[in-house]
Structures are given as structure tokens and as C-alpha cells.
Amino acid sequence: MATKDLSQYDANSVPSAQNIRFGIVVAEWNQEITFALAEGAINTLKKHGATDENILVKYVPGSFELPLGAQYFAEMENVDAVIILGCVIQGETRHFDFICQGVTQGTIDLNLKYNKPFVFGVLTTENQQQALDRAGGKHGNKGDEAAITAIKMVALKTSFQ
Numbered sequence: 001m002a003t004k005d006l007s008q009y010d011a012n013s014v015p016s017a018q019n020i021r022f023g024i025v026v027a028e029w030n031q032e033i034t035f036a037l038a039e040g041a042i043n044t045l046k047k048h049g050a051t052d053e054n055i056l057v058k059y060v061p062g063s064f065e066l067p068l069g070a071q072y073f074a075e076m077e078n079v080d081a082v083i084i085l086g087c088v089i090q091g092e093t094r095h096f097d098f099i100c101q102g103v104t105q106g107t108i109d110l111n112l113k114y115n116k117p118f119v120f121g122v123l124t125t126e127n128q129q130q131a132l133d134r135a136g137g138k139h140g141n142k143g144d145e146a147a148i149t150a151i152k153m154v155a156l157k158t159s160f161q
């Protein structure tokens, strides 16, 4: 992380997740997708050294509620990073746009308000197949990627302290 020699920087290396406390907030809407994202995130955190006691999982009804659920984590559970997992699938109305806009802006606001990582792991897809492809299917599991982002961002913050 400290090197200025870019040829020495390995973007694929993941810092240890030992002694980091994670919150995961999961939307119940499209739960066949979101629970798969959560499973991927939990497995990845553990693979990198996080313990069960340091992974806290809570559920909210839909993606619109994710920022508030994540805020409860920040205020009540003293976590180092929160992973936000949801899946919004486009319908016939503009509901999709409003939910996506709400959860995106809400997540940005939390990052800056609490000065800690709130990782955006929300799938925003045209249909269910695109979501399945990204929840353990042919495009991997975006829950894994969200977990790695959370670990890296905590390590980044620690590197400034």
C-alpha cells in the first residue's frame, strides 16, 4: 500500500480481516439473490481471517431500507465496516429508479457522515437472470467483491492512523 512503485503494487492481494468487526445488512426483497450475496460475503470475510463473532448480520424489508439499517449498525454495534446487500430488479414503473437513487445516495451519505466504509453491494438489474448471474452464477458473486472492498477500505483507513 505504501509503495510508489506501481509495478510493485498487487491489486489482487487482500489484507487480513482478523480483528475487524463487520456488519452486513441484507434486503429481504429478492431473497434468493440477496441471501446468496450474503453467503458469498460471509465466506469471503472468513476466508480472509474474520471470525464468526466479528460478523454481524441483520435484515431489512427492501433495498430502500438498507441505508437506515446500515446506520443502526454504525450507531449501535460499533462496527469497522458495513456491507450493504440488496437486489433491485427493473419493473414496469419508475419505482426501480427511485429505490436505486435512494439506496445509492443513502450509502454515499453514510460513508461521509461516519467516516467509515459502507460498501455498496446492491445489484441493479433488468431481470432476475442478470441478478442470478452475479449472485454465484457466471459473473461470480458480488457479495464476495463487496467483502473484499470492505476489508481493503478498513486497511486503507488504518494505514492513515
Ligand code: DLZ
Residues within 6 Å of the ligand: 027, 029, 030, 061, 062, 063, 064, 065, 086, 087, 088, 089, 090, 091, 095, 099
Ligand atoms: C417495492 C419494491 C419493489 C417494487 N421492488 C423492489 C426490488 O426490486 N428490490 C428491493 O430490494 N425492494 C423492492 N421494493 C421494496 C422497497 O425497497 C421498499 O422496501 C418499500 O418501498 C418500502 O419502503
